[in-house]
Amino acid sequence: xxxxxxAKQNYPDYKSSGHKCMVGRxxxxxxxxxxxxxxxxxxxxxxxxxxPSVDNTGRIIGLVAGDPExxxxxxxxxxxxxxxKHLGFGPNDKHPPPDLDASKLVGGxxxxxxxxxxxxxxxxxxxxxxxxxxxxxxxxxxxxxxLVEALSGLSGDLAGKYYPLNKMTPEVEKQLIDDHFLFQKxxxxxxVNSGAVxxxxxxxxxxxxxxxxxxxxINEEDQCRVIAMELGGNLKNTFERFGRGLTxxxxxxKKGGNEFAWSERLGYICTCPSNLGTGLRCSVHMQLHKLSxxxxxxxxxxxxxxxxxGTGGEHTEAVDDVYDISNRARLxxxxxxxxxxxxxxxxxxxxxxxxxEQGKSIDDLIPK
Numbered sequence: 001x002x003x004x005x006x007a008k009q010n011y012p013d014y015k016s017s018g019h020k021c022m023v024g025r026x027x028x029x030x031x032x033x034x035x036x037x038x039x040x041x042x043x044x045x046x047x048x049x050x051x052p053s054v055d056n057t058g059r060i061i062g063l064v065a066g067d068p069e070x071x072x073x074x075x076x077x078x079x080x081x082x083x084x085k086h087l088g089f090g091p092n093d094k095h096p097p098p099d100l101d102a103s104k105l106v107g108g109x110x111x112x113x114x115x116x117x118x119x120x121x122x123x124x125x126x127x128x129x130x131x132x133x134x135x136x137x138x139x140x141x142x143x144x145x146x147l148v149e150a151l152s153g154l155s156g157d158l159a160g161k162y163y164p165l166n167k168m169t170p171e172v173e174k175q176l177i178d179d180h181f182l183f184q185k186x187x188x189x190x191x192v193n194s195g196a197v198x199x200x201x202x203x204x205x206x207x208x209x210x211x212x213x214x215x216x217x218i219n220e221e222d223q224c225r226v227i228a229m230e231l232g233g234n235l236k237n238t239f240e241r242f243g244r245g246l247t248x249x250x251x252x253x254k255k256g257g258n259e260f261a262w263s264e265r266l267g268y269i270c271t272c273p274s275n276l277g278t279g280l281r282c283s284v285h286m287q288l289h290k291l292s293x294x295x296x297x298x299x300x301x302x303x304x305x306x307x308x309x310g311t312g313g314e315h316t317e318a319v320d321d322v323y324d325i326s327n328r329a330r331l332x333x334x335x336x337x338x339x340x341x342x343x344x345x346x347x348x349x350x351x352x353x354x355x356x357e358q359g360k361s362i363d364d365l366i367p368k
Contacts, residue, residue: 007036010047012054021062023053026080035077040069042130048195049074049133055193061085061274064194066134068125068261068269082266082273086331095267095277099334100243108236108343114350115233115284116322120242120339122279123222123270125261126253131271132196132219140203143223150252151207151216158245160209162218165201181206183220191221196271213238214245222270222279224260235284235346239339267331277331282342285311289321290356291349296366300352303367304345305329325349 011032014024027050035046044066053062063081065071071078079091125131126146129139148162163172176182185200207216217225226249228242253259261269267277291297301308307328310316325346327338352362 007033010036012050014053017057019053019057019062020059021053021056022060022081022084023050023062023077026084027053027077031076035074038073040067040073042067042069042134044070044073044130044134046074046077050077051133051195052193061272063273064133064196064271065131065269065273067130068127068263070131071263071266071269078273082276082331085274086276086329089331093332094265095263095331096334096337098267098278099336100239100247101336102236102240102243102339104336105236105239105340105343107347108234108239108339110233110235110284110346111350112233114288114353115235115286115346117229117231117285118233118235118238118283119227119229120235120238120280120282121225121227122242122246122281122335123268123275124224124226124246124279125269125271126223127259127261129223131269132191132221132223133194133271135219135223137199137202140199140219144203144205144218146253146256146258147216147218147224147249148205148207149256150249150258153252153255154209154245154248157211157241158209158214158248160207160214162205162207164205166204176206179212181208181212181215183217186221194271196221214241221272222275233284235282235339235343239282239336243335275330278333278335278338279330280335280338281326281330282339283324283326284342284346285322286325286346286349287320287322288349288353291353291362292318292321292323294352294356294362300349300366301325302328304348305341306345 011029039045048066049064049070052064061081083089126143129135129143151162186197191197204219213230215227226246228238230238250260263269268279270276270279305328307326308323310318311322311324327342352365355362
């Protein structure tokens with residue numbers, strides 16, 4: 001008889017190895033036993049979803065969805081992690097419907113002295129397929145085909161071209177690197193330990209419009225990453241293009257009988273629980289010579305429900321006091337509401353920077 005371990009025998013050892021992951025705080029032996037033998041319709045198991053938490057001891061979430069159904073089949077663990085990550089989102093809470101209407105925004109065209117560029121991105125998954133940690137080669141290629149077919153129907157300023165990674169010429173590769181568009185084979189824990197980088201670069205590629213202001217990554221961390229960007233301070237214009245592009249892509253997909261994976265409770269479904277809901281990260285590169293030196297700079301950013309990082313991405317430092325400023329959350333608000341939150345926050349940061357340039361106090365502007 002083949003060896004068939006019990007849940008108790010197979011339970012991950014988080015305590016003695018010093019794991020600091022979010023999964024380790026919520027996955028009790030009792031919960032593990034409850035979920036141990038369950039499988040999704042695609043055959044995804046709990047152990048597949050928690051593998052990043054087992055292989056990394058750092059302060060990570062440590063949980064990925066192998067398919068959209070993972071969020072329901074392994075609901076006790078996913079709900080606990082989602083509740084912690086999104087600072088309160090209980091099993092009866094519900095994400096609001098999408099709102100991509102840029103005409104409802106108030107403000108959003110900033111002084112280029114302070115705001116150097118803007119970028120909005122989100123993740124999407126095609127309904128009916130496994131997500132990158134569990135997807136097969138055939139599924140991945142079919143997802144690529146569905147998305148490329150839809151993107152080929154974009155017109156006007158959104159019209160562009162697809163560049164598959166495994167057929168890219170050295171000249172195109174160099175240009176995409178120079179444009180800071182090209183994504184390389186990921187090395188981070190979420191991708192490597194989840195198995196999402198299998199078969200690289202098969203079924204992966206980059207699409208962008210002629211003006212290089214609308215960009216799609218296919219089959220990286222998520223099946224589809226949609227990115228709108230432009231230089232200067234017009235965030236409202238970036239969001240208009242972002243929303244218009246997403247709406248057109250969804251419409252073109254539906255003509256082919258496909259749609260994005262959507263949950264009435266959790267919103268759009270992505271690989272990592274941190275990117276549920278809108279999956280939206282709205283960011284500006286902002287130069288803050290004075291405010292960045294203020295002793296309460298970190299508290300100010302947190303108080304405005306924002307996040308800061310260097311312009312080179314996560315875990316990078318600012319250069320010449322230019323920071324990447326974005327919304328901290330992804331869930332519980334619509335796309336437009338998150339963009340408005342960033343607009344209001346950037347206006348407040350600009351006001352503070354201006355006051356400090358004039359040698360004035362900002363104490364009354366600091367969030368309580």
